[in-house]
Amino acid sequence: MFKLFKSLCIVALITFALFAGTELRAADQELLGAGATFPQPLYSKMFDAYNQQYKVKINYQGIGSGGGINQLTKKTVDFGGTDAFMTEKELKAAGEEVLHIPTCLGAVVVTYNLPGNPKLNFTSELIADIFLGKITKWTDPKIAAANPGIKLPDLPISVVHRADGSGTTYIFSEYLTKVSPEWKEKIGTGKSLNWPAGQIGQKGNPGVAGYVKQTPGAAGYVELLYALQNKMPYGNVKNKAGKIIEPTIKAVSASANVSIPDDTNVSLTDSAAANGYPICSFTWLIFYKEQNYGGRSLERAETLAKMLFWVVNDGQKYVEPLQYAPLSKEAVAKAVKIIRSMTYNGKPILK
Amino acid sequence: MKMGKQQTGTDRSERRFTKTLMVSAVLIACLLFAIALTLLIESIPAIKTFGLGFFIGKTWNAASEKFGALPFLVGTLLTSFLALLISIPFSIAISIFLGEYFKEGALSTFLRSSVEVLAGIPSVIYGLWGLFLLMPLARAIEIRLGVPPHGVGIFTSSLILAIMVIPFSASIGREVITLVPSDLKEAAYSLGATRFEVLKNIVIPYARSGIIAGILLALGRAIGETMAVTMLIGNSNFLPTGIFSPANTMASVIANEFAEATGIVSSSLIYIALVLFLVTMLVNIIGNYIIQKISIEASKEVT
């Protein structure tokens, strides 16, 4: 029995070692990323295609932008995804230099669950008042005033926001901070906010969309694609120029028609463009500039750099079918330049 | 000579064997202390910053870095006690059913195995089921009562928790009820008592502390339950205003925020985990102590 036990242990150890030995090399052909759920449907499609083409497995888990930044900082992932450019404090906490590359543009839409799926128009005050908890019923005269002729049910509004640290929240709150002084004073901009009491929190874009879809009278904010894929209605928003804009690829691209700084840190919310949708943003992948850390091999760094290069070039063909807006030529050029600045032991990774 | 050599060989194996056993036992104790110590060390920054005031702080705000755990404490206590309240009549009924009325037979086997199956269903499946059956139900109730019909919240979580803890208190309740000495019961019957009177005056008073221990262990289970609650509580970091409002429990806030928590947030969450650990530890030790005492007393009376 003792012998049996001993031999069992040995067998276990050998299998363990075999696993470790054979898989460690192959492990450099695998990458782990985590973060934003805003572009997750796109990444999920892109990485599926990338795996079929290059046999490189890229595992991306949507845990929210806050989670993506944190796990990159803790060096538990190869790259992170975020829809909010890292703050000074976060960059400092990361220790070494972290780079951002934009991958696509997306719109945050206000989605709701009402009988008959009416198309609603929102003004910035209306959105702020709903999410501040000042408008509590769909029959509120302010909603009716913005939507003449639409009959709204006598339902209370179940406001749902993100429970996790979210870039979608950041984009949404940045917009409201710009347009509503009251929002700026009471709530402000951030990935995690001090929301008014009595609201529901859900994890990730899927969680918010799932709750809205299941609850009559609910209202929440998600990336456009989540509303489209689930045939959920979403509102048009009055932009700075006073036009009512439907969130589309074109309207997002119109907002994105600005010059981009070298680090690609640019805010697109409340755009002055006449046909621009006001609640939209780039979404970024983040990674360390110097890739030789935590015992990473050169091969692994190369795998990462190649994948990033593919995402901003060939990978862009998957962007539009999923209703995200593709990067402009200028943005791609800036992103490529950033990827080329990645180093391993101080030497550039991509030649 | 040869004999002697063999003896020492055996002695060595013998010593090695007992040592292995002891080391394994010690390791288990070490494991627990290591868990407690890790939680303590990791939560020191939060303990230093907020101290015990952490548990009366009402705001949990990442933006201003002010963290108070009172909303989660209240959320946990409200959901757990509400769940117990709902589950007690049912679990006691099952205990009496299996421990007194139908000790054996097909009906008893059926009920007993059903309760066991109920105990074996994973938490995440309770959550899934709650999401698609309890949530619309709760919404309908909330609309009738005229409160905001969120569907998720303390009430819904308590319902699912109640279902989840019934098997625990019921199985312990059954055990202590069967431990009631039959001579006591027979004495009462011989005086002409009905079964109800025997239960009311003999069995329940005798088994009371055991039933309470069972409820206590169920409480420990309810406090630490994570997945089903996370899916149904509505994740609001505010002090709940009523039993229908969304909230967060200590376990659910960890599940929601730990992956993205850095610095003081992470430390605060681990502080919450430490408290959760200590509370469940206390509840479990007391519950088990009571049960042990009862079974020792019962075995004394048999002999």
Add this chain to the structure above:
Amino acid sequence: MEDHVRMRLIKNHIFKGTVVLFAFISLLPLLLILYYITKNGISVINWDFLMNLPRPIGETGGGVFNAIIGTIILIALSCVFSIPFGIAAGIYLAENSVGKLGNLVRLCVIVLQGTPSIVIGIIAYLWVVAPLHTFSALSGGVALSIMMLPVIVKTTEETLKLIPYHLKEASLALGVPYYKTILKVILPSGLSGILTGILLSVARITGETAPLLFTAFGSQFMNWNIFKPIDSLPYRIFYYAMSPYPEWHTFAWGASFILVVLTLAFNLIARGVSIKWKIQF
């Protein structure tokens, strides 16, 4: 007088009726859960669902093959970590029924059994994920093995205590050394009891999700490497349940069906083993 007796009898009947009623009402949720899982789950299950990998978000089809394999790997890992320790500690407790260390360890086992799974998840993150700088199947296995351990220790101890003392005495009287007596006489006769304990503990961890959130992490690919994140059935159910996609909801039910069948199977086998063992005595 007659009235008084009748009242008592009526009370008696009412009480019995109430007990039976309440006992059976509490079965209602179980029936509903099983009904929902079977109704919604069984229609999804087919060869494709069992043998395919998940598809990208928004595309139809796909399956849970990687989650099934992941769950199996996680179970295997936690068995490797917890069974040797658990059995050895269980033997120690059975052999030292009194004594300070024994009592302390017994207390620790009780506390460990009651420790919330989410706390164990944090511990596995701090102990394994953070130092190794990656989410991994290994860390998930560590978390689950901590959950298995108390069950194994307890059942091993209780089983060995039930073995008649004369077996041990007879063996020792024949001059068999103590350790051989334990390993060759006591342990084999209690083997089925210990096996029951292991199966019960496996049933306990098969459906655990909370400790995997920050450890095994999930993966849409097939993964055999224990140093990489891995998928599991309960995690997939959680992921699918919280999504807005109707097809994924049905997948969640399908995966739940598989998970419940697995858990029940472990429980049933455990019971079968324990019955067989009782007959032998």
